[in-house]
Amino acid sequence: MNRFLTGIIWVIILTACSAENVPTDITQNDSVESRYMTISVMDTNTSTRAGIDYEDGVEDENKVTLISFFFFKENGDPALVIENNGNCIHCTAGEFKENDNNTDKNVSKTITATIQLKGSNIKDNLYSVAAVLNWHDFKKDPKNLSLSQLKEECGNYAAYLTYSNVPTPYNKDTEIPSIIMSSSSYSDNSGTDKFTVETAGHIADSEKEAVTNPVVIHVERLVAKVRLSTDFKDGPDKMTNVTCGEKTGCTAIALKDKDGNYMKAKTTEESEEKQIYVIFENWNLHNTAQKSWLIKRIDGKWELDGWESMKNWNAPEKFRSYWAQNHPDVIANLKHFSYEDAKGELDKDWFYCLENAADSKNGEKVVYDPDNDVTNRTQIFVKGRLVTLEGTVATPLQLAEWGAKRYTVDGAKTTMLSQVNKSILIRKYDPEKKEYTYSSLPESMVRLISAKDAGLADYEFENDKRYLSYLRLQEEPVFPQEYEEAFFKDSDGNRFGTKEGEEDSLEKDIQAVNSTLLQVRGASIWLDGQTYYYADIEHFGTNPKSGKYGVVRNHIYDIHITDVRNLGTPVLDPTEVIVTQKTKDMLLESRIDILSWRVVDMGDISIIW
Incomplete structure (x- = not known):
């Protein structure tokens, strides 16, 4: 005897949905029987925390290309509802009907479908159902999931909205990939966390009877929009x-x-x-x-202001809540x-x-x-x-701040270098005087680097001044014409980077000069x-x-x-x-x-x- 179960998901109505590619790791003992379920799926609309305003969004944000229904026993185990022993039924575009004409502000869209269930003692074994929309990766690698396993599913469900690992901007003229949605989470009036819908009372002996008594499943998008x-x-x-x-x-x-x-x-x-x-x-x-979690994590025992009284944070009458638990890996x-x-x-x-x-x-x-x-x-x-x-023509500033004064970038570099111009010297030989002439380090030989490149950025706390810039020698310093390729501490010819008993080397000089330059206070460089x-x-x-x-x-x-x-x-x-x-x-x-x-x-x- 055929039975029908009507349900709602965004509100979704499905017809002749498929159950292909479902694993066969669970076996059934009894004879197979067929039942039918009509399911309506409702989107809980995206809404405001502050003004309780609702917005349907652009058309692509409501696009549904795949619906996956997960069926459970009362103890949360998979309820086997397809002939090859799976508990998930997929419905693709063309297998459900959509209705955008909703008068309820809390609902963006209604989808309706009839699905065929094949299993043993379906009416007795089937207790609840949940839905995930547009979860194509799961359909490629299907498996039976218990209620607890579905709650543990997590991943980067916004990755397909991002290209080259950088957030991708969207607007009304860009194509938006179909957004993953899942059954809405909220606490009922007893404080019990809900995201599945019970099927009791909705299994009918005929399709006509089932359509008059649908199960309603509300879903919500996994992403926020800014x-x-x-x-x-x-x-x-x-x-x-x-x-x-x-x-x-x-x-x-x-x-x-x-x-x-x-x-x-x-x-x-x-x-x-x-x-x-x-x-x-x-x-x-x-x-x-x-x-993030595939199914939003909440806790009906939260001490958020208004949660216990079902105000502001939780709205069981709208089948949704307005706060969440992070996955432990988020922060x-x-x-x-x-x-x-x-x-x-x-x-x-x-x-x-x-x-x-x-x-x-x-x-x-x-x-x-x-x-x-x-x-x-x-x-x-x-x-x-x-x-x-x-007038109306803008010129970008080469702006710097050092100490309590504002400079141009070149002016700041000159002022910073002046702090060490007597302690870092270069020299050239004067054949007429038969002696060396010592000069201060020229500005052309130094550059500005970020605190990160200077090794001075600390990312462990907020108030670190990692936005400052510091002096460093050019990557390949070019000495003025006729000048020796060496740096000196003083006019007595003591090399900058050579310790007593060591051989002189330009590499050691450069390391020592850069260490001295880093002692000059950093500047803000725009x-x-x-x-x-x-x-x-x-x-x-x-x-x-x-x-x-x-x-x-x-x-x-x-x-x-x-x-x-x-x-x-x-x-x-x-x-x-x-x-x-x-x-x-x-x-x-x-x-x-x-x-x-x-x-x-x-x-x-x-x-x-």
Whole structure:
């Protein structure tokens, strides 16, 4: 006798779904019988933490090309529902029907299907079902998974959204690969964590009867979505239609310090000071997670404000929750990128990333001490250019700060070198006087290097000044014409790198000179005006305990920059991977909205550096 089970997944309706390529490592003893199940799958929409706003997203974000149903017994063991002894049934495009006309803001899409189950005592053995959408890697290598095994599945489920190991910007005109989704996790009113749907009462004796009593499965996307825009006030500090190099239509913002004083600099050491502007060029995500659970991990016993009363953090009536547990490997393996990796266009592009519940561990507040730790928070990274203006034409600054003074880059290098110009000497022989003439180390023989290249960058804590630049000899120092290829400590002819009893060598000299140059205090160098600003992404910024910072799957984080202060963090080498760090008094002010997708509004943020 045929029986039918109706279910809902996003809401999904499936027809004649396939069960090919399923392993045969479990055998069945009884005779095989056929049952049918109609399943509707619902997307729990992506929504905001702050404003409880919902957004369907672009069409590709709702694209479904594969649905995998996992069936379980009451004890969580695989319920064998296909003839060759598997507990997973796959449905591909063309085997289900889609409906985008939903009146429920919490639902983006409904999909409906009828699937054929073949097994022994299906009605008695089958207890619950879960679903994963667009998980093509699993279909290539199928296996039976128990409930506990499915919960342990983890991986980089955003890797296919990233190319060349760098976050890929998307916009309404780009093709988006189908996003992996899984059964939604939440706590019911008894505090029990839920992500499967019970099938009892939904198995019918006829297909017609089953369709009238569907099982509803809600799913959520495994990634979060982050958008960045600018919202600077019109006025004399905002210059539009600016040309900077080959870029036209730029917006330049007059920079002020944290106290509101306009910031100025010279374009040459002899020129008058001019107002400094910043042009935001591109953006990226930073400190992104590289692994997440396939099924979102939660804990109904969390002490988050409002969790126990089912407010703010958990919404069983919407079949979803708004916080998560990180995989244990997340924080130690956050991904960092370089200045030139930032390729997203502001006000246009967005990025996807895996969740990073940075602000809590097991529901308790994570204490972040910048004097002893580097940040564990996912951030927006804004690539900027410091410029001066002539009308609407921008010129990048060669800007430096050393001590309490602002210089050009060449001026800073000259001043830094002057600290050791009497202790590092070169010489040439004067045949007329029959003696050596000693000179200070010329500026052409030295270069600026980053703290990383100098071996002075410490990535163990936030407040390390790894953004500073230091002096070093050119990689292959070229001596002025007629000068001996050697360095000296003094005018008595003592070689710089030779110890008593050793033979003189240029290699030893170079090592010793470089060690002395590193003793000169480092400078902030904005080469070609290159600078960056960043801001931690806030998930629920009003919560003083857990959950203020973080990104959670199936949320959209809308960030609006409204103000910027100070010069940002200096960049000497745009190819160097950056562990983000603020200079003194840097500020980026922005507003963040979290949408559905759930949309998170972070409020206005000003960046003060």
